[in-house]
Amino acid sequence: xxxxxxxxxxxxxxxxxxxxxxxxxxxxxxxxxxxxxxxxxxxxxxxxxxxxxxxxxxxxxxxxxxxxxxxxxxxxxxxxxxxxxxxxxxxxxxxxxxxxxxxxxxxxxxxxxxxxxxxxxxxxxxxxxxxxxxxxxxxxxxxxxxxxxxxxxxxxxxxxxxxx
Numbered sequence: 329x330x331x332x333x334x335x336x337x338x339x340x341x342x343x344x345x346x347x348x349x350x351x352x353x354x355x356x357x358x359x360x361x362x363x364x365x366x367x368x369x370x371x372x373x374x375x376x377x378x379x380x381x382x383x384x385x386x387x388x389x390x391x392x393x394x395x396x397x398x399x400x401x402x403x404x405x406x407x408x409x410x411x412x413x414x415x416x417x418x419x420x421x422x423x424x425x426x427x428x429x430x431x432x433x434x435x436x437x438x439x440x441x442x443x444x445x446x447x448x449x450x451x452x453x454x455x456x457x458x459x460x461x462x463x464x465x466x467x468x469x470x471x472x473x474x475x476x477x478x479x480x481x482x483x484x485x486x487x488x489x490x491x492x
Contacts, residue, residue: 408432409486411440414467416481418444418474423453425481426469433488434464440486442470444478452476459486 409431417424423444431438443454453474459466472481 407485407487409438409488411468411483411486413481413483418478418481420477422471422473423478423481424469424471425483426467427483429459429466429468429486431459431464431466431486431488435461437461437489438486439489440468441484442472442481443484444472444474444481446476447479452478457483458489 438459
């Protein structure tokens with residue numbers, strides 16, 4: 329390759345290499361830079377540590393996330409008891425609210441928060457309504473006293489009653 333004299337190609341023609349020309353290796357185009365980076369930059373160091381370590385770390389992170397999700401679901405999930413208003417009637421000094429309580433543990437007592445609001449949206453009455461243990465679905469009618477005339481009666485939420 330140090331000879332700058334004419335050479336013959338496969339067809340028998342004579343060619344003279346140009347400056348910077350390199351002779352092609354088998355499978356390589358003449359004049360092209362080397363195809364493998366290892367020839368250009370040297371060998372790359374091997375990956376430190378075992379190959380299973382990243383997979384193990386990913387699995388541990390996924391298990392930790394699943395555990396956190398399970399704890400959050402148990403502690404912050406739905407209460408298992410809900411109240412839905414089916415009717416209400418207002419008068420000058422009270423509102424009669426009829427609602428259905430649905431619960432997944434009928435043997436436990438529950439409590440629901442009922443409230444009444446005026447035309448301007450101000451709360452004019454509220455009370456905690458006790459729901460005795462019994463069936464999984466209970467229909468309750470409660471008379472809620474109001475400070476002024478109410479235009480609506482609501483049940484804002486229900487929960488199981490704690491011991492006591």
